Amino acid sequence: MSVVRKFSAPQGTTLFSPGQDCPGFLILTKGCIKVTLTGSSGREVVLYRVHPGEVCLQTFSCLIEDQSYAAEGIVEEDLEGDLIPAGQFRQQLDLDAEFRNDVLNSVALRFTEYQQLIEDIALTGFDARLAKVLLRLADQAGVVHATHSALAAETASGRAYVSRRLAEFARRGLVEQLSDGIRICKNHELLQISV
Template identity: 50%
Template sequence: MSVQQGRQLRCPAGTVLFRPADPCRGFIIVRSGRIRVSLTAANGREIVLYRVREGEVCLQTFSCLIENRRYSAQGLAETELDAEIVAPAAFRTRIARDENFRDDIFHAVARRFADFKQLVEDVALSGFEARLARALLRLADSGEIVSATHDTLAVETGSGRAVVSRQLQEFARRNLVTTTRGRIRLLDRRRLGELAGQPLADGN
């Protein structure tokens, strides 16, 4: 995904890019790094809506630009970030005139809605055991180590820290994981995948 007339944005991990009620400064194109978009409820509980990587669309930003409204969630640079910010007018012009660019954007938005469908299923239809197993597999990518605190996992699963701690203890008792401070090792990805409803292929 390439757009001209953008300005470069480089920032360290932990930088807040936007907050609820902020105006949208432009369309974000991630070149490297990762953005975490989350929502905080009135009771203070936070849940991760999605992450934005290279080639992906920030649905919050897209909606704000198309509907001319303000942000309703928070965007945080989860890693060191190299991105491009395209001014709203330039973005709208490109969307209107460039069919290939428009198709790329709309396909990316469609994929993002699929992520939201999974989030709704996780929170509304899945038991917590399955939600935590999915979060661990997602954060570990293809590896065995998850570098995350219990608070972080609570945000990932839309739950409380105590609930996460109890379930991790149960996973450890069943020899699925081992835990140390800020670090979780996956001992049995296959069984975790079965719990998550995501059976792993042979060799994984």
């Protein structure tokens, strides 16, 4: 069977970036990885986040197709987990039916998330996307601690457009722009917009 080793990384660490070879398959037990893609224009979009029990499609694809990474993975919350070396990942898939089923089920769920992302970008109005992101990122106090640039990456748009739409949301009393983020003032109305 494979030689698994313990793995940890602090918040802010770049786990992988475009062109880098994949060192192995990470099974998270704690933390979160944000996976982003940056276009030739410099615009960034958040593809997904990886939490314990979930699979990083970038890593899976790199290991299955023996290719390098096309996106970037940043540690959003301190990570802990187990790393299966790249050379032994396929052997683990072949020999361990439970592991194989867990990985394939997680990959299927991740593809569903990708479909939702494409639907949101292609078929959903921007205000609905922005409202969804604000509601998802808000802490218990209803404050979103994110820059306009970060919100642009979350909504697959430009920073200037996010700023204009947030100003309109503030004018309507839906949010309040703070020096360190955005406070949600009318949660129910944002929920209606996000549908």
